[in-house]
Amino acid sequence: MSRRIAVILGGRSSENPISIASAQSVVRALESSGDEVLAIEVGRDGRWQLGTAGHPELPARLPGKEVATTLSDVDVVFPVLHGPFGEDGTVQGLLELAGVPYVGAGVLASALCMDKDVFKAVLRDHGIPVTENITLRLGDEPYSPFDFPVFVKPARLGSSVGITMAHDDDELRRGVELAFEHDEKVLVERFVAGVEVEVGVLGNLKPFASLPGEIVVTHNEWYDFEAKYDDGEMDLVVPARITEEQIERAQELAVRAFVATDCEGMARADMFVRDDGEVLVNELNTIPGFTSTSVYARLFEASDIPYPELLQRLADLAVERFERRRALRF
Numbered sequence: 584m585s586r587r588i589a590v591i592l593g594g595r596s597s598e599n600p601i602s603i604a605s606a607q608s609v610v611r612a613l614e615s616s617g618d619e620v621l622a623i624e625v626g627r628d629g630r631w632q633l634g635t636a637g638h639p640e641l642p643a644r645l646p647g648k649e650v651a652t653t654l655s656d657v658d659v660v661f662p663v664l665h666g667p668f669g670e671d672g673t674v675q676g677l678l679e680l681a682g683v684p685y686v687g688a689g690v691l692a693s694a695l696c697m698d699k700d701v702f703k704a705v706l707r708d709h710g711i712p713v714t715e716n717i718t719l720r721l722g723d724e725p726y727s728p729f730d731f732p733v734f735v736k737p738a739r740l741g742s743s744v745g746i747t748m749a750h751d752d753d754e755l756r757r758g759v760e761l762a763f764e765h766d767e768k769v770l771v772e773r774f775v776a777g778v779e780v781e782v783g784v785l786g787n788l789k790p791f792a793s794l795p796g797e798i799v800v801t802h803n804e805w806y807d808f809e810a811k812y813d814d815g816e817m818d819l820v821v822p823a824r825i826t827e828e829q830i831e832r833a834q835e836l837a838v839r840a841f842v843a844t845d846c847e848g849m850a851r852a853d854m855f856v857r858d859d860g861e862v863l864v865n866e867l868n869t870i871p872g873f874t875s876t877s878v879y880a881r882l883f884e885a886s887d888i889p890y891p892e893l894l895q896r897l898a899d900l901a902v903e904r905f906e907r908r909r910a911l912r913f
């Protein structure tokens with residue numbers, strides 16, 4: 584069934600170029616399935632425009648049309664935005680107000696998964712093992728109760744921006760300073776030695792997990808920004824080279840975390856299989872990198888759901904949720 588789908592891309596966060604790369608893949612695949620696609624670009628300055636200016640592979644600028652009327656005149660909206668002001672519930676709130684079906688997590692789940700501090704508190708409450716951390720607030724002194732190395736992170740960002748692996752007090756101090764440039768809340772985490780795995784989750788009321796993939800970083804010490812986006816810096820091994828039992832445990836925890844945080848549609852669970860065999864959840868990304876060669880797409884490709892079909896399923900799930908919730912009385 585062909586649909587009119589609006590893809591929102593770009594965005595105010597530093598992940599703007601990553602969103603544009605994701606959106607190019609998404610638009611191409613939706614069009615190849617027969618959908619009519621409109622692009623809505625959000626600039627780094629926060630301005631919304633219908634169509635895109637400088638991206639030849641994306642639908643062009645449409646003069647004389649309004650973003651607001653277009654949003655309510657499509658079958659589905661697909662926000663392909665990463666990080667703050669896109670993946671964090673703000674855009675999802677706008678789409679709720681516009682009364683239009685949209686792909687992915689709703690307002691609460693988006694905001695919750697964006698905040699690594701509150702996210703882990705909710706998972707702990709559900710008995711789901713997570714990476715250990717303390718949280719610093721603006722004005723707090725740099726501090727860590729853990730042995731070095733530790734990870735220092737802004738609470739609400741992605742793509743490893745502002746994250747430091749600190750090996751001593753000096754690096755901890757500088758790491759905390761850097762993280763506070765990006766957020767008012769900073770996490771200091773115990774280092775997890777083990778295998779880094781990622782699991783894709785898909786679905787609404789009955790979500791299911793993809794095969795886990797193993798992140799193998801080839802040149803850097805950890806999965807930093809370069810390892811994520813420079814060619815040849817990361818190998819994804821699917822399925823991850825862990826035991827059958829650990830594969831099942833990772834899938835089970837990914838789905839439980841998805842349900843515990845009220846996610847719908849999709850999410851990518853980033854996890855660790857610790858050297859002692861214990862599986863820990865690190866975070867859920869509600870709008871993961873979405874090119875056809877991004878981890879999320881490759882995990883489902885390996886689980887027999889090719890990229891174009893993945894996108895159709897996500898659009899179906901958006902409509903299903905919308906219809907379901909429309910029947911509620913409030």
Ligand SMILES: Nc1ncnc2c1ncn2[C@@H]1O[C@H](COP(=O)(O)OP(=O)(O)OP(=O)(O)O)[C@@H](O)[C@H]1O
Pocket residue numbers: 714734736740741742743744746772773774775776779805806807853865866868
């Ligand atoms: N506690 C930890 N122990 C060991 N490695 C860690 C830890 N926390 C983070 N890392 C490393 O840092 C990377 C980035 O961390 P994390 O996934 O929390 O950040 P992010 O910026 O939100 O990532 P994403 O791009 O997935 O949104 C991880 O993929 C992992 O390689």
Ligand SMILES: [Mg+2]
Pocket residue numbers: 853866
């Ligand atoms: Mg991550």
